[in-house]
Amino acid sequence: MAELKTYKPRQFDLSGLNGISDQTLEMHFKLYEGYVTNTNTLTQKIAEFLRDGKVDQEEMPAYSELTRRMGFEYNGMVLHEYYFGNMKKGSTTTDPESRSQFRSLAEQSFGSYDVWKADFVSVGKMRGVGWAICYQDPVNQTLSNHWITLHEVGNVAGFVPVLVMDVWEHAFLLDYKPAERPKYIEAFFSNIDWQAVEGRLAQGGHARPAAGGEGR
Numbered sequence: 001m002a003e004l005k006t007y008k009p010r011q012f013d014l015s016g017l018n019g020i021s022d023q024t025l026e027m028h029f030k031l032y033e034g035y036v037t038n039t040n041t042l043t044q045k046i047a048e049f050l051r052d053g054k055v056d057q058e059e060m061p062a063y064s065e066l067t068r069r070m071g072f073e074y075n076g077m078v079l080h081e082y083y084f085g086n087m088k089k090g091s092t093t094t095d096p097e098s099r100s101q102f103r104s105l106a107e108q109s110f111g112s113y114d115v116w117k118a119d120f121v122s123v124g125k126m127r128g129v130g131w132a133i134c135y136q137d138p139v140n141q142t143l144s145n146h147w148i149t150l151h152e153v154g155n156v157a158g159f160v161p162v163l164v165m166d167v168w169e170h171a172f173l174l175d176y177k178p179a180e181r182p183k184y185i186e187a188f189f190s191n192i193d194w195q196a197v198e199g200r201l202a203q204g205g206h207a208r209p210a211a212g213g214e215g216r
């Protein structure tokens with residue numbers, strides 16, 4: 001049997017962010033590492049069921065439970081990598097440059113950058129445990145903002161996450177009160193690495209207005 005692929009936690013150099021303490025980050029990196037470990041563990045356990053080339057009927061309940069948990073652990077790992085990867089220390093801006101591709105796509109997709117931002121921030125303020133994510137449709141380049149419950153409910157298959165914001169309480173509870181999520185969101189914007197966001201966009205694409213699925 002081929003050796004199983006295991007993931008290693010990535011390292012992010014983010015100490016000294018604006019409005020998000022090092023203490024929060026250290027705790028958050030540990031949580032992220034837990035998702036990496038659990039993804040590897042589940043992969044291993046599921047592979048053990050398959051060692052004899054089949055899943056027996058009596059193995060089905062345990063196999064199913066582990067397989068269902070994969071969506072939670074895998075997305076928990078990957079989304080944290082996108083989240084840490086779209087922040088940088090030393091940022092002095094909160095918004096993308098006026099001539100950036102992101103801004104231009106936001107304008108084409110929402111009418112204006114401000115409307116895109118109002119939508120993204122509002123998604124982030126939604127009650128519940130999850131994420132606000134701006135995705136790009138790889139077919140027509142359009143940007144759209146989505147609420148993701150936990151880590152795995154609401155992701156759009158095939159869409160590319162370009163800006164990912166963790167709004168689980170663990171992302172800000174050491175720095176802000178539970179009701180102060182808007183302050184955390186403001187802090188998040190002051191740390192965004194817009195170059196990293198730009199790098200996730202399909203190159204050279206222009207958004208077409210999403211008209212009843214035309215062109216899809």
Ligand SMILES: [Fe+2]
Nearest residue numbers: 166168170171
């Ligand atoms: Fe998190």
